[in-house]
Amino acid sequence: MNIDFARKLELAYHQQCKALCDEFHLKQTGFDILMFLGNNPQYKYAKDIVEIRKIKANLVSIHVDQLVDQGYLSRIDVPGDRRKVKLILNEKANDVVKKGKVFQSQFFSSLFINIDGEHKKIFKETLELMEKNLEDLMEEK
Numbered sequence: 001m002n003i004d005f006a007r008k009l010e011l012a013y014h015q016q017c018k019a020l021c022d023e024f025h026l027k028q029t030g031f032d033i034l035m036f037l038g039n040n041p042q043y044k045y046a047k048d049i050v051e052i053r054k055i056k057a058n059l060v061s062i063h064v065d066q067l068v069d070q071g072y073l074s075r076i077d078v079p080g081d082r083r084k085v086k087l088i089l090n091e092k093a094n095d096v097v098k099k100g101k102v103f104q105s106q107f108f109s110s111l112f113i114n115i116d117g118e119h120k121k122i123f124k125e126t127l128e129l130m131e132k133n134l135e136d137l138m139e140e141k
Contacts, residue, residue: 009111012107017031020096020099024095024096026096029059030067032055033060033063033073034072034073034093034096035096035097035101036052037093038097039097040052045086046064046085067093071090071092072093074090076088
């Protein structure tokens, strides 16, 4: 596998979700932030988006401001830590996240068109083994 696959995957994803972004008048990064928070409710902070999604902090800040202004997100102060602010999806974000999850499911299903069940099973097992290997590598010091 080479770097072109990951690049093509990202480009195709962004190209395919453009219509959804246009429908909600969202920029791609704003859509990505909403989907990250919607798909991963255990994460609540801008720092999580920066660290996990690898989006630059200044871009996260700009887009979070826009999403708050548009009514998709709210900021909630964390008692006892004046520097921490939780990001909470507002009701307005529910439709974006719902349609976004349908889009994501259809997009990833489309990657497996013309791939039979046995190959899908092998692929899934291989990814699980690779994930285990990655975890082992990260535990090494």
